[in-house]
Amino acid sequence: MPGGAPRNAKARVYGPADHPIRRTQLSPGALQVTTRLHEGGFQAFVVGGAVRDLLLGFEPKDFDIATNAHPEQVKPLFRRAFLIGRRFRLVHVHAGSETVEVSTFRAAQTGNDATDEHGRLLSDNVYGTQAEDAARRDFTINALYFDPAAEEVWDYVGGVADIRARRLRLIGAPTTRFREDPVRMLRAVRLAAKLDIAIDPKTAAPIGKLAPLMANVPPARLFDEMQKLLLSGHAVETLKSLRSHGLSHGLLPLLDVILEQPLGQRFIELALANTDQRVREDRPVSPGFMFATLLWHEALATWTAARNRGERPIPALFDAMDQVLERQAKQIAIPRRFEATIKEIWSLQPRFEQRAGQRPFRLLEHPRYRAAWDFLDLRCKSGELEGEQGELAQWWDRFANAGHAQREAMLKPDEAPKTKRRSRGRGRKQREAGEASEAAGVVPGDGVDDPPP
Numbered sequence: 001m002p003g004g005a006p007r008n009a010k011a012r013v014y015g016p017a018d019h020p021i022r023r024t025q026l027s028p029g030a031l032q033v034t035t036r037l038h039e040g041g042f043q044a045f046v047v048g049g050a051v052r053d054l055l056l057g058f059e060p061k062d063f064d065i066a067t068n069a070h071p072e073q074v075k076p077l078f079r080r081a082f083l084i085g086r087r088f089r090l091v092h093v094h095a096g097s098e099t100v101e102v103s104t105f106r107a108a109q110t111g112n113d114a115t116d117e118h119g120r121l122l123s124d125n126v127y128g129t130q131a132e133d134a135a136r137r138d139f140t141i142n143a144l145y146f147d148p149a150a151e152e153v154w155d156y157v158g159g160v161a162d163i164r165a166r167r168l169r170l171i172g173a174p175t176t177r178f179r180e181d182p183v184r185m186l187r188a189v190r191l192a193a194k195l196d197i198a199i200d201p202k203t204a205a206p207i208g209k210l211a212p213l214m215a216n217v218p219p220a221r222l223f224d225e226m227q228k229l230l231l232s233g234h235a236v237e238t239l240k241s242l243r244s245h246g247l248s249h250g251l252l253p254l255l256d257v258i259l260e261q262p263l264g265q266r267f268i269e270l271a272l273a274n275t276d277q278r279v280r281e282d283r284p285v286s287p288g289f290m291f292a293t294l295l296w297h298e299a300l301a302t303w304t305a306a307r308n309r310g311e312r313p314i315p316a317l318f319d320a321m322d323q324v325l326e327r328q329a330k331q332i333a334i335p336r337r338f339e340a341t342i343k344e345i346w347s348l349q350p351r352f353e354q355r356a357g358q359r360p361f362r363l364l365e366h367p368r369y370r371a372a373w374d375f376l377d378l379r380c381k382s383g384e385l386e387g388e389q390g391e392l393a394q395w396w397d398r399f400a401n402a403g404h405a406q407r408e409a410m411l412k413p414d415e416a417p418k419t420k421r422r423s424r425g426r427g428r429k430q431r432e433a434g435e436a437s438e439a440a441g442v443v444p445g446d447g448v449d450d451p452p453p
């Protein structure tokens with residue numbers, strides 16, 4: 001049994017004098033839900049990430065509640081409560097604008113559970129004791145329970161000691177626990193970076209060897225974890241750490257290759273550093289934009305290869321986008337709504353090269369102009385675009401902020417006659433690019449017809 005916690009193991013209980021958490025630090029919803037459960041005669045604890053974060057001095061994102069009440073017993077205690085999930089049922093309690101997740105103590109694995117051929121658990125068992133619930137969690141510091149009424153922390157797995165030592169340690173035998181659920185490897189690296197604590201050497205040891213098991217994890221789950229990782233405010237460090245643990249292979253195709261090319265590396269690092277800063281300043285970030293940056297150099301390589309084979313730029317770009325996203329879907333399932341954003345941002349890029357006539361004015365009006373410009377700015381700053389093109393982002397910034405007369409003066413002369421003389425077709429291709437993507441209305445996913453010859 002993971003963690004060696006028997007069914008009726010006793011918790012070590014830390015009273016209010018032995019830990020810093022006070023019930024006033026909980027959200028109103030969490031306090032309300034635990035109080036009501038207590039009044040109903042049940043146990044109710046805050047559990048998991050929130051307890052960990054409070055002990056380490058961070059502000060929790062949300063408060064999950066664990067109880068010995070079964071879902072059917074929880075629901076009638078609240079006016080707005082909903083049963084969620086089919087295999088393992090949870091209750092979502094709506095309290096004001098907050099949704100509090102209430103889960104019933106779950107049984108530990110028995111050793112007879114169904115696993116795939118690599119040891120990955122295929123099913124979750126039913127309800128169990130609190131000791132069992134603790135033992136099936138991933139890290140000791142994620143398995144602490146806070147009782148708001150008594151202001152006590154209950155610890156079955158040595159989590160408080162690990163918090164004090166600032167150590168991330170798996171409950172149970174690391175190899176078994178990683179095999180059961182390879183996502184735990186990703187979580188280890190993510191949580192260590194986010195919390196600025198060390199991975200215990202015994203926990204870290206098998207990661208390199210077991211990294212290939214990540215390939216068996218369903219893509220949708222990987223997406224959720226990757227998104228958490230990338231939006232943690234510590235994406236740059238986390239990705240570096242993933243690479244040093246050999247975990248980045250197969251997560252985002254060619255991430256390693258990209259990061260080894262100076263331009264790709266610079267581009268991604270700039271993008272992630274930007275995102276990290278926004279997260280830390282509590283400004284909104286768009287997952288679509290982030291995935292657009294992570295996959296751009298792959299799209300760019302595919303696109304450039306097609307153009308070099310003589311394909312027309314815009315159809316080639318749309319083909320490249322589809323290919324890259326399709327390959328990516330096999331590893332991390334990027335939800336459709338993000339795919340649309342990614343394609344929009346990418347397909348607007350060639351339009352920044354069109355600086356004559358009415359086109360720049362139309363581009364400014366595009367609802368995704370701002371995101372596309374941010375993206376262009378990264379391409380310039382990373383050195384992907386150079387020479388005159390390297391100044392495109394600046395030009396557009398000035399253009400966007402200029403008055404009407406100034407804008408007219410900034411426009412480039414119509415390129416048609418000039419580019420003909422420049423031969424080699426670059427200007428023609430670019431012009432075509434602008435027309436085609438405009439003609440396409442840059443609707444993501446729309447098949448784009450070749451412009452008439």
Ligand code: ATP
Nearest residue numbers: 047048049050061136137138142143181183184228
């Ligand atoms: P974050 O603050 O980033 O959300 P978290 O630890 O709260 O981190 P969640 O995904 O919200 O992460 O999970 C909540 C709790 O569920 C964890 O604290 C842990 O106890 C348990 N848990 C989550 N994922 C796993 C897993 N793969 N294996 C075992 N237990 C897990």
Ligand code: MG
Nearest residue numbers: 049050061062
């Ligand atoms: Mg959480």
